[in-house]
Amino acid sequence: xxxxxxxxxxxxxxxxxxxxxxxxxxxxxxxxxxxxxxxxxxxxxxxxxxxxxxxxxxxxxxxxxxxxxxxxxxxxxxxxxxxxxxxxxxxxxxxxxxxxxxxxxxxxxxxxxxxxxxxxxxxxxxxxxxxxxxxxxxxxxxxxxxxxxxxxxxxxxxxxxxxxxxxxxxxxxxxxxxxxxxxxxxxxxxxxxxxxxxxxxxxxxxxxxxxxxxxxxxxxxxxxxxxxxxxxxxxxxxxxxxxxxxxxxxxxxxxxxxxxxxxxxxxxxxxxxxxxxxxxxxxxxxxxxxxxxxxxxxxxxxxxxxxxxxxxxxxxxxxxxxxxxxxxxxxxxxxxxxxxxxxxxxxxxxxxxxxxxxxxxxxxxxxxxxxxxxxxxxxxxxxxxxxxxxxxxxxxxxxxxxxxxxxxxxxxxxxxxxxxxxxxxxxxxxxxxxxxxxxxxxxxxxxxxxxxxxxxxxxxxxxxxxxxxxxxxxxxxxxxxxxxxxxxxxxxxxxxxxxxxxxxxxxxxxxxxxxxxxxxxxxxxxxxxxxxxxxxxxxxxxxxxxxxxxxxxxxxxxxxxxxxxxxxxxx
Amino acid sequence: xxxxxxxxxxxxxxxxxxxxxxxxxxxxxxxxxxxxxxxxxxxxxxxxxxxxxxxxxxxxxxxxxxxxxxxxxxxxxxxxxxxxxxxxxxxxxxxxxxxxxxxxxxxxxxxxxxxxxxxxxxxxxxxxxxxxxxxxxxxxxxxxxxxxxxxxxxxxxxxxxxxxxxxxxxxxxxxxxxxxxxxxxxxxxxxxxxxxxxxxxxxxxxxxxxxxxxxxxxxxxxxxxxxxxxxxxxxxxxxxxxxxxxxxxxxxxxxxx
Ligand SMILES: Cc1cc2nc3c(=O)[nH]c(=O)nc-3n(C[C@H](O)[C@H](O)[C@H](O)COP(=O)(O)OP(=O)(O)OC[C@H]3O[C@@H](n4cnc5c(N)ncnc54)[C@H](O)[C@@H]3O)c2cc1C
Ligand code: SF4
Ligand code: FES
Numbered sequence: 001x002x003x004x005x006x007x008x009x010x011x012x013x014x015x016x017x018x019x020x021x022x023x024x025x026x027x028x029x030x031x032x033x034x035x036x037x038x039x040x041x042x043x044x045x046x047x048x049x050x051x052x053x054x055x056x057x058x059x060x061x062x063x064x065x066x067x068x069x070x071x072x073x074x075x076x077x078x079x080x081x082x083x084x085x086x087x088x089x090x091x092x093x094x095x096x097x098x099x100x101x102x103x104x105x106x107x108x109x110x111x112x113x114x115x116x117x118x119x120x121x122x123x124x125x126x127x128x129x130x131x132x133x134x135x136x137x138x139x140x141x142x143x144x145x146x147x148x149x150x151x152x153x154x155x156x157x158x159x160x161x162x163x164x165x166x167x168x169x170x171x172x173x174x175x176x177x178x179x180x181x182x183x184x185x186x187x188x189x190x191x192x193x194x195x196x197x198x199x200x201x202x203x204x205x206x207x208x209x210x211x212x213x214x215x216x217x218x219x220x221x222x223x224x225x226x227x228x229x230x231x232x233x234x235x236x237x238x239x240x241x242x243x244x245x246x247x248x249x250x251x252x253x254x255x256x257x258x259x260x261x262x263x264x265x266x267x268x269x270x271x272x273x274x275x276x277x278x279x280x281x282x283x284x285x286x287x288x289x290x291x292x293x294x295x296x297x298x299x300x301x302x303x304x305x306x307x308x309x310x311x312x313x314x315x316x317x318x319x320x321x322x323x324x325x326x327x328x329x330x331x332x333x334x335x336x337x338x339x340x341x342x343x344x345x346x347x348x349x350x351x352x353x354x355x356x357x358x359x360x361x362x363x364x365x366x367x368x369x370x371x372x373x374x375x376x377x378x379x380x381x382x383x384x385x386x387x388x389x390x391x392x393x394x395x396x397x398x399x400x401x402x403x404x405x406x407x408x409x410x411x412x413x414x415x416x417x418x419x420x421x422x423x424x425x426x427x428x429x430x431x432x433x434x435x436x437x438x439x440x441x442x443x444x445x446x447x448x449x450x451x452x453x454x455x456x457x458x459x460x461x462x463x464x465x466x467x468x469x470x471x472x473x474x475x476x477x478x479x480x481x482x483x484x485x486x487x488x489x490x491x492x493x494x495x496x497x498x499x500x501x502x503x504x505x506x507x508x509x510x511x512x513x514x515x516x517x518x519x520x521x522x523x524x525x526x527x528x529x530x531x532x533x534x535x536x537x538x539x540x541x542x543x544x545x546x547x548x549x550x551x552x553x554x555x556x557x558x559x560x561x562x563x564x565x566x567x568x569x570x571x
Numbered sequence: 572x573x574x575x576x577x578x579x580x581x582x583x584x585x586x587x588x589x590x591x592x593x594x595x596x597x598x599x600x601x602x603x604x605x606x607x608x609x610x611x612x613x614x615x616x617x618x619x620x621x622x623x624x625x626x627x628x629x630x631x632x633x634x635x636x637x638x639x640x641x642x643x644x645x646x647x648x649x650x651x652x653x654x655x656x657x658x659x660x661x662x663x664x665x666x667x668x669x670x671x672x673x674x675x676x677x678x679x680x681x682x683x684x685x686x687x688x689x690x691x692x693x694x695x696x697x698x699x700x701x702x703x704x705x706x707x708x709x710x711x712x713x714x715x716x717x718x719x720x721x722x723x724x725x726x727x728x729x730x731x732x733x734x735x736x737x738x739x740x741x742x743x744x745x746x747x748x749x750x751x752x753x754x755x756x757x758x759x760x761x762x763x764x765x766x767x768x769x770x771x772x773x774x775x776x777x778x779x780x781x782x783x784x785x786x787x788x789x790x791x792x793x794x795x796x797x798x799x800x801x802x803x804x805x806x807x808x809x810x811x812x813x814x815x816x817x818x819x820x821x822x823x824x825x826x827x828x
Contacts, residue, residue: 143733
């Protein structure tokens, strides 16, 4: 067997994005022995790509009529944005902690954009009643991630980088570590730990047209599901209205926050018709649907895009506030927004659903926790507001690590034996994959999956196309055993890594599909043309998916309401 | 067109060059072409990637003898002879294989770092040097309750350096890194300078001491390749020049030994 040593820690953090690194600092501050495992170098995590900013009611910029922002108003916008599916206690917790989280990053050395008076700058974002989004030009994630990484290095926290987690060690109904493939050597490592925190990010890449990093394949959600933890609200997938036509690289909502406007083929500012009050800054689900409707009614450009016009902002403002966007438009579309409009279309952007956790970040499996985009603590409900997920990463990275610190005394020492057998199993599994015969190229299944997801589970959904989509997914799941990696070595085998990712993606696709089919209503990002209205009497509840006897089973969990009564959502 | 790709596997005495014939879609980048090869011809081809949007710093490699991000480099512009870059010459960009830049694109691993497999290099030395400069904020006094205030101008100056994505393109472009393995290199020095000029930092010019050595500030020969190849517009050469200036004038004033 090509397995290697077993490493022992108090806390293992899977994921080196903002969530994972913030959690690692908390664990280290508590004097516990922790380590971070990541399939890429932490700085290559998707968090680095976040552009527009992080919400917090600092009130550095006053709202209309000179009003001062408050956490309650942040909470209200978040809950309304969520189409009332968010758990309001979790939302309150996040919004209360937000100012401190932003300030803490500043104290750690992060460079934020500033107002003339020297305070952290804030800009308006979709669905928000105040200019609440703190930003670092359009590189907020980059600045934040580099800052946390510097803190992690300074504390000498061990990082296992380019280690691909293969399985969670599950025994006696609890999680006691994980196994991981060291990508560069092909060795299988075992990790024994009292607690495992999943911080593995989103699964956007199961869709074609995604703004996500190519590595966002949802491995963590699949690992957790197989490891006995349910997934929650997976049918809620956010489509961002403005992604660059062609590559689907994100064009931040900040571009509209700064005054950019959307125009159709006839040059009309069509959002005036769909959201008379907030116009271009209506929430993402509203704008994305409006653009698709423009396409369908023949007012889009050929190929399927509309224009995002920034030129009226002037070169200086574009250079100062949106330099990254300008560069992206030039590099990837050959368009300079100073003079020409940017061609944009909606694309998959964010995974609202994820690993089911309680308000403290614990999954139903003892010893297993989750935070950040891979988790569903439910602060975003059916639709996330821009700027809230960067906030979620740092707030819950810290808080959930805090839960682990608190739970530590009650968590038993991990057993080595189950780790050993999990390693043997993982190793055998890899051997089996490499020996598979059948000749189906991986890419045909991968591409078909992405297209199916975008077509059947995209911005508009209905029962017929979803049923057809699900049938396709089931067929693909069977086909996967006929994929035979051409390259048979274990060390540095990209074919093997992509195969492992694909297996998980197919599992998640089915979960999304089953959740979406069962939810016979429209809420937030989940828009069913056959059930156009929200139905609180039947569906004001969270979807849970778990595996029972090899089958995916759907059940439900109540939403925790509180300060805000569900109302119709108008913008 | 042809994509000519450097291939190396441990145990090989010499690297090999493979040629793949591609029919590029409009807008296809070098990274896209590498995936095309992996998907259609050879699934063993190894390269790093993540964001595909020139922000994560994973994919720096030598493309037509210039260190660039594969995801930001379009095949069509290379073939059309656009974005020509002229570098101060160094051994790693000597001709290895002849190729026709009108019809072919040559992709090789980033120089000055050991090759693990194909286009994947071992970044350890690069990150060790980054770590050596102690890149962490050391602010003055106890933190205030709110944010520390900062002038927007100061932020603009800092951003020039915080924009670095640690892709190591500059490291692979620097002639001095090529001949002196111990040279800290442009990115690490630019990072150190970023902390030096952070108005919130307490260390002042003491920060600069960390690289006040023959392998630090003083090793730079001002070839300027770092600034030329940087995909993020970071000018390490400027940071190095300014740091030297500061050190020199302090030494002259007798504030330093
Ligand atoms: C283009 C873009 C722009 C965005 N801009 C904003 C914004 O302006 N404001 C905002 O609030 N939100 C924004 N978001 C959303 C936000 O960036 C993400 O939700 C957030 O960064 C997720 O952070 P995370 O730490 O949870 O996960 P990630 O940063 O995705 O990190 C996941 C980590 O898990 C690791 N991992 C995954 N699978 C495995 C495995 N099998 N084995 C080992 N390690 C594994 C990865 O290596 C990585 O380190 C944006 C998203 C996109 C796509
Ligand atoms: S300075 Fe530029 S080239 Fe050098 S590592 Fe940073 S981003 Fe890359
Ligand atoms: S893939 Fe991220 S910089 Fe190229």
